Amino acid sequence: MWRKCVIGLFATIMLGGCQNTPEQTLYQRLGGQQGVEKLVDNFINQIGHDKQIFHFFADSKISHFRQGFIQHLCAVSDGPCRYTGDSMVDIHTGMMVKEGDFNHVVELLINAMDDSGIETPVQNALLARLAPLRSGIIYR
Numbered sequence: 191m192w193r194k195c196v197i198g199l200f201a202t203i204m205l206g207g208c209q210n211t212p213e214q215t216l217y218q219r220l221g222g223q224q225g226v227e228k229l230v231d232n233f234i235n236q237i238g239h240d241k242q243i244f245h246f247f248a249d250s251k252i253s254h255f256r257q258g259f260i261q262h263l264c265a266v267s268d269g270p271c272r273y274t275g276d277s278m279v280d281i282h283t284g285m286m287v288k289e290g291d292f293n294h295v296v297e298l299l300i301n302a303m304d305d306s307g308i309e310t311p312v313q314n315a316l317l318a319r320l321a322p323l324r325s326g327i328i329y330r
């Protein structure tokens with residue numbers, strides 16, 4: 191009798207638990223809008239202190255880059271945004287970004303995610319979404 195009750199209770203908790211915890215989007219796992227904005231601010235801070243990458247941004251308007259990158263990350267992570275900026279190819283054409291530069295920017299993004307306290311599985315999920323963009327960014 192007790193055993194049946196315990197099993198019944200366990201099943202109820204498990205099913206209830208499933209119903210109450212729908213799968214989170216990557217955007218939510220990044221901390222939503224606040225989390226994405228903090229991540230981009232940490233990323234800009236990383237770029238600002240980096241000798242290899244900073245020169246690419248020397249003529250850029252950082253407030254415009256910030257808004258565009260936030261919107262792009264929000265859209266890429268299934269957040270409630272639509273990216274309205276130029277394509278990755280159009281933006282990065284003429285920069286001649288080398289493979290090593292791209293890899294270094296990824297490292298800076300990882301540093302920024304560490305600074306934000308984003309957990310490794312969430313970091314990996316975001317990097318997996320950005321990796322396919324590589325060919326549209328390098329050697330253009």
Ligand code: HEM
Nearest residue numbers: 246247250251254255258259262275281287291292295320
């Ligand atoms: C996964 C990698 C990358 C992603 C997702 C990405 C995404 C973006 C986006 C969305 C913007 C537009 C922001 C706006 O609206 O102004 C942008 C701008 C820019 N990106 Fe990237 N980017 C990546 C890698 C790189 C790399 C490797 C470099 C150089 C080493 C770079 C250099 C720049 C520069 C200089 C701008 C500003 C252009 C301007 O001032 O108009 N990006 N990027």
